[in-house]
Amino acid sequence: MFFFSAENRLAAIRRILEYIGKTINARFSVRLWDGSMVPLGQDVHDGFFIAINGPGVLGALMRRPTLEHLLLQYVKGHLEIHGDLIDLIALVREKQVRKKLKTLNKFFLIRQALPLLFSPSGDITVQHEYQDDAVGRDEPSRDNKKFIQFHYDISNDFYALFLDPEMQYSCGYFTDANNSLEQAQHDKLEMICRKLRLQPGEKLLEIGCGWGGLLCHAARHYGVKAHGVTLSQEQFDFTTGKINQLGLADQVTVELRDYATLEGTYDKVASVAMFEAIGIANMPKYFQKINSLLRDRGILLNHGISRRAKASRRKARRIRPERRLILKYIFPGSELDNIGHTVDTMELAGFEVHDIEAWREHYGMTCQHWYRRLMARQDEAIGFVGVEKFRMWALYLAGVATGFRDGSMHICQVVATKRSSKGPSGLPLTRADLYK
Secondary structure (H helix, E strand, O other), X not given: OHHHOHHHHHHHHHHHHHHHHHHHOOOOXXXXXXXXXXXXXXXXXXXXXXXXXXXXXXXXXXXXXXXHHHHHHHHOOOEEEEOOHHHHHHHHOXXXXXXHHOOOOHHHHHHHHHHHOOOOXXXXXXXXXXXXXXXXXXXXXXXXXXXXXXXXXXXXXXXXXXXXXXXXXXXXXXXXXXXXXXXXXXXHHHHHHHHOOOOOOOEEEEEOOOOOHHHHHHHHHHOOEEEEEEOOHHHHHHHHHHHHHOOOOOOEEEEEOOHHHOOOOEEEEEEEOOHHHOOHHHHHHHHHHHHHHEEEEEEEEEEXXXXXXXXXXXHHHOOOHHHHHHHHHOOOOOOOEOHHHHHHXXXXXXXXXXXXXXXXXXXXXXXXXXXXXXXXXXXXXXXXXXXXXXXXHHHHHHHHHHHHHHOOOEEEEEEEEEXXXXXXXXXXXXXXXXXX
């Protein structure tokens, strides 16, 4: 039947794309499964195009028009994105493009797309997804160790492809926008140590210590005795090896342990890029536990990604489709709080908040570095984690970089002291000591 023939399907998609291109005048192209290129505007960039590798892609998306289905088409290679993803996302999201998309004649598009509707689709089964409850709001069934290991225990070699030599998987601190990632991560470690006002001989606890970068930096340069905990086996093994390699076994220790089971008293506590994994309902217990581990007037630095405040609890609990995909495929159990609620919870747990510093633009630059470093070593990455997981992570890092750059995501460092009695906090009266 000619209506569903290969020739008619190609003609149909060309008519659709030519109509879209005349309307939105975007700056990228679409490559069809026969190799032909259809520009979506008059001034397209040669290096930016989306490849549709068969009529079944569009047919499948018409039958199941969800964001997850679109993601899986990309992950399986039925839909390819050529060019820098961060820059391409910016082109797609240009204000004029988004505005003109709303003017498209949907009836015309549907009518033209009918020859594609029943095109057979390719397999979209993927191996890399969290099989249990990825949201994690049911506390009795929440498995923090399983959540953490799903995200982190994929391969130290994979993370090393795009992180700095200290394996810092958290926001860098750019004193200059042109600084390297290595410099920004070094400056981040320095700033954290300064905000904690570390002194030789003090006991420092890091909750969620990652690959041990802060523990070792604080011990080597500030003379503290540092202890870290993580639920990631890969991170624990790496950090143990690093401590021994640097000869820091007398100063630095690490445990594969849940922070909630810790005992003892510490002078300072750092939590860097672990806060997102707690879950909002668990934050009171989290801050109460940290409070119990700190001496009076001890300092806490809590560094975590946040989101904008919502007008109601219902809106705050709503999980957007893109967020649900991150939970299912990248970071199960994670949840973002707004900074106002975080500060309220800290104060209720017995902390006095002294300083809140927003690092949103710093994280946008950090993620941009991570994405481009990963793409520069694409073949190695695929060798470590497979092509499906690589594509998910490439899109994840590019999307997060865009979110921080645009302002839909935020990140804050909060410095607070334990306040169990009245009187001075013990902190300097100004921030001058941070910048000497």
